[in-house]
Amino acid sequence: MTARPKFSDHFNLIKNIRSTGTIAPSSPALIKKMLATIDFDSARCIVELGPGNGCITRELLSRIHPDCKLICFELNNEFVEQLRNINDKRLKVVNACASSIRTVLDELQIESVDYVVSSLPLAIMDNAVVTSIVESVRDNLREGGRFLQYQYSLNNYDDVKLAFRESRLRFALRNMPPAFIYDCVK
Ligand SMILES: C[S@@+](CC[C@H](N)C(=O)[O-])C[C@H]1O[C@@H](n2cnc3c(N)ncnc32)[C@H](O)[C@@H]1O
Numbered sequence: 001m002t003a004r005p006k007f008s009d010h011f012n013l014i015k016n017i018r019s020t021g022t023i024a025p026s027s028p029a030l031i032k033k034m035l036a037t038i039d040f041d042s043a044r045c046i047v048e049l050g051p052g053n054g055c056i057t058r059e060l061l062s063r064i065h066p067d068c069k070l071i072c073f074e075l076n077n078e079f080v081e082q083l084r085n086i087n088d089k090r091l092k093v094v095n096a097c098a099s100s101i102r103t104v105l106d107e108l109q110i111e112s113v114d115y116v117v118s119s120l121p122l123a124i125m126d127n128a129v130v131t132s133i134v135e136s137v138r139d140n141l142r143e144g145g146r147f148l149q150y151q152y153s154l155n156n157y158d159d160v161k162l163a164f165r166e167s168r169l170r171f172a173l174r175n176m177p178p179a180f181i182y183d184c185v186k
Helices: 007-015 028-034 055-063 077-084 098-107 127-140 157-162
Strands: 045-049 069-073 091-094 113-118 141-151 166-172 179-185
Touching: 028 055, 028 141, 028 166, 028 179, 045 055, 045 127, 055 069, 069 098, 077 091, 091 098, 098 113, 098 127, 113 127, 127 141, 127 157, 141 157, 157 166, 157 179
Parallel strands: 045 069, 045 113, 069 091, 113 141
Antiparallel strands: 141 179, 166 179
16 A cells, blocks of 8 residues: 655655655556556566655555565665665665666666566756666666656657557546656557
């Protein structure tokens, strides 16, 4: 079940708004819609980008298979510390930029992943960094794997769409602010 956000989570998001791009963690309604197209029975490796306080991470952990790995990339040290307190052997928390997926997968001897779930604030990130992250996501997904990304605008949608075979948009109204979900298939 999704835990209620603490005051310190809001404070950390607001304090670092230039890298978080938000003032509040994702709502349970957004998280539910984000994860709706994941086949939890078959997935054996999921990457999460920008887990923040772990609201999506915890929901993923409550639903993934006992043999599924969850690898999270987070830049903010306070969030990393919080995430490392989650006691689950399937979870690996990496304190590095989302663009370093391949390096970490090589260390873990993982060829490709089934899903990438991202709450990175693409709209406020440098274009070159966004391009390198989106390419890295596509290159490290297995054929048929999915990239799930929420955003508060459609700013990057056309660019993201171009990198994938198939893309759909969904919308989560019950979130602050309401959010688009990009659901892209390799
Ligand atoms: C909008 S918050 C999302 C937090 C949480 N997943 C949620 O949905 O409420 C975005 C997170 O992405 C992290 N972030 C920003 N740029 C990043 C990057 N290049 N690599 C990894 N994490 C990044 C921020 O530190 C922040 O925790």
